Amino acid sequence: MNTPILECHNLTKCYDYAGKIGLKQVDLTLGRGKIIGLLGPNGSGKTTLIKLINGLLTPQSGELYVAGYRVGPLSKGVVSYLPELTYLNMNQKVRHLFDYFEDFYRDFDRKRAEDMLGKLGISTEERLKTMSKGTKEKVQLILVMSRDAELYVLDEPIGGVDPAARDYILETILSNRNPRSSVILSTHLIHDIESVLDEVVMIKDGRIQLVSSVEEIKARHGCSVDELFREVFRC
Amino acid sequence: MLGKLLKYDLKANRNLFLLMYGVLLAIALGTRMVIGSIVRDLEGYSGLGIMAAFLLMSFFMAVVVISVLGYILVIRRFYQHLFSGEGYLTFTLPVTASQHFASKVISGMFWLFASLLVQAAGLLILAAGALKHEIVKEVLGVMTELYEPFFGSGDFVWQIIFAVFNSVISLMMIYFAVCLGQMSRRRRVLSSVVWYFGLSFLFNMIAGAATEMFINVDIMGDVLVTYEIGYYVMNTVVMLLKAIVFAGGSILIMQKKLNLE
Incomplete structure (x- = not known):
């Protein structure tokens, strides 16, 4: 270490x-x-x-x-990586993305992800393509920050993003690492x-x-x- | 990790493939039922005959569409999952390049072979219980004529084995061409197509030269291939060479030359 x-x-x-x-x-x-x-x-x-x-x-x-x-x-x-662009398959439901991360990353904390999602009022049954650009970015951030990684x-x-979203993003980063x-x-x-x-x-x-x-x-x-x-x- | 990759690669196009299979089998069943009615009720023959002809044509169109679309879906999955925006997630998974490649080859072959089986099942449905009927007889006659050179020549088991491996290697060549295309700065899809034709030409030349050693011309001037053990050994060597170049090259590009810009 x-x-x-x-x-x-x-x-x-x-x-x-x-x-x-x-x-x-x-x-x-x-x-x-x-x-x-x-x-x-x-x-x-x-x-x-x-x-x-x-x-x-x-x-x-x-x-x-x-x-x-x-x-x-x-x-x-x-390493948990958040790229500049949206790298997720737009046809997928949030639940499918959680399954995907859970399958591939041992350090993915599904409960943490669901809690964060719940606070934003987003259902795991929603598909990405039905979401606004800002919500998609938040879902992506939630996925990334729900990992217990050594490096983000x-x-x-x-x-x-607008100032309110900016605050949310910084708060999410600080409170989840x-x-x-x-x-x-x-x-x-x-x-x-x-x-x-x-x-x-x-x-x-x-x-x-x-x-x-x-x-x-x-x-x-x-x-x-x-x-x-x-x-x-x-x- | 290979198992997990496979799970998602198989799921990716599952619904589209199942839909195509459903349509093809439904057309086959419909055609079979109409042909059955013609056999039972000769008075209504003319109207049903037109319908049977239409359904039969639709069936063979569906067979062609499944073959073409099957390849398109499999190639699209490879490109989209690895080299489009989705590649930013795919290549940051804790997975090796060889596992990515293997998963794409296995899942691709699974769907392409499943398509073949469904097409064969469709033909069986058409033929079942109607072998005496003239239309089906004629269709089967044409099919037999078309495939006779394949089934009738050489060692049947060897030919089947070669056909299976050649299908796998053909898919690997497409994937390799896509990987090579990704090394271009611009027009990567076009570049992949050019690479594909270049590779096809090169390896057809090599395979042609290898086969030439076993070609004889009989006294009537007909060209015959001698299916002796040497022929199979040479073909195996060419196949192995292709597999090493296509798989090794693709994995090397994904490992050492990846440039997701």
Whole structure:
């Protein structure tokens, strides 16, 4: 349990088209039990790093370990991932999705999922295609946060939602993770999440610009994370 | 985990397949009943005869539709579950690429063979108790003529075994072409189609060259294939080569070259 939750050594991901580079020789080590903000403007490499963590992209070079495992079935068993897009089959009922998660993830807590769903007044018999976009996103978040994972990787969970939904999402994340687990949360809406973050990783043009605790930023730079972000990424 | 994957892969298209089977068997039963009425009641023959002809045509159309749609559903499941948005969930399951591939091959073959069985059952329903009737006799005659080269040649058991393995390998080749298509930046579906034709051409050449060794031309100038043990050994080698390339290549792409963008 002392192994870092994430270790990247010289991690590089190039996209085949137009010589676009997603990540350039990234070295990064993140400890356990923290909420980490992965911050950067659009196209900076946040989603590329997240997809590499989840094995949805393969790097050109470098090494990546999650909870001490190379990316593969073992690491996937301990990571709970919320992508930017809706990845669920729209024809399915919520009950079927719970069955699916229960079958494949040992750490899926069905009772917790049903409780969360009940609080939103959504029936397990409802099909996804009958739900609004916001409700679908909430169901997806409930599935992800009902796992007792070692690492939660949430890609832009609060992007494009109204402030009330934003509060619900952050509350769900905070109240459902256990203190030993880590959360990597990518966003560019820093002001909204700053209060919940323990650490930040700032990324620009595929390179890590800064890895620091929130307290350290305040002490060293005398400003908030949001203010520092604006300074680092000034156009 | 393979068992769990299989459970969901089999369930994915279950309703559509069962619906198609139901329609085909209903048409077969309807046709059988109309043909039975013609046999019993010759006075109403002309009206019922038209209906029988229509139903018979519908039956054979349903057979074709099931064959084509069956493949489309199986391929769609492979593509959608692995390489569309759903792939974000599929590839984050704690499952190996080889388990994903195996599950798709087994479930795909299950439905394709089930379709064959249902088609055969439909034919049996048509033929049952009406073998004396001219229409059915004629149909059976055509069918026998069509399949005679297959059933009549060589060792029947070997031919069946080869047919089964060739079906599995054909499906694996389609899956491999889909995987290769995913490596393209754009027009991935079109790229998969191009890969499929390229692979078909290449492996047909290899299989053709392998078969050529066993071809003889008799004194009448007819081309004959000698079904000797060497022929089967060579075919087995070609089949194994295909299986290794298609399965190994697909798994390797899913493991080492996956790029869900």
